[in-house]
Amino acid sequence: MGRKLDVLLGRSSRQMPMLKSLLSLTVSRLAVLRNRRQARCDQAREDVSQLLQLGHVDSALLRVEHVIKEQNMLDVFAMVEHYCHLLAERAVLLDHRECPEELRRRSRA
Template structure:
């Protein structure tokens, strides 16, 4: 009897489960990145004191890379939580608010860049089914309604994390 009164589809329930798992995994994936960032930050000062400028620059790039990934994790976590909260709306993607579409597009894009989160490619498949191939293709390419900050944090081609050595324009 409860079968008739479901508020979300089976696919949406699976997506919610994947997103809950991704949020849990983000908490686990953060710890080693925080440790690497902390160690690299300490190394920068020591290397500069010893006069090893090239090695210090490499460590600063590592600090920036870890910081970018940690910030990306925060944004991905917010997207996951937003989609979990608004899961009922996902059954009618054409009626979804801009914030839901942005969260879906952000997760579709992030799925290609976050090997730490194996749930995201599965979630990307479900979101692509819900929103359509055109939406998914645009999101994978980083075009459309994706927050440019997410693109900058995840995509090394578009980010300026190497600006210490080369000019970013």
């Protein structure tokens, strides 16, 4: 864990390629997980529709809760993926030892 933390904190410039590699692996793994969750969410939506057509309102409400949880998890995956992309873009800034001027201005506000 110590090495990964050093990479994330940009303590060693030769570790930047490793950070970008780990971020790309993370993004690809998130895509796999997101596809699985999306399939589950789509199936649960179809179940809700069928249950409502059959008049099983109570069962449909339980499935709706499941759909909401799956959708929330999909949103989390999207947010984590966006943060990984942002971190990969800003990896150059992590490699420098001093704080960029734009970040200094934001912290004072």
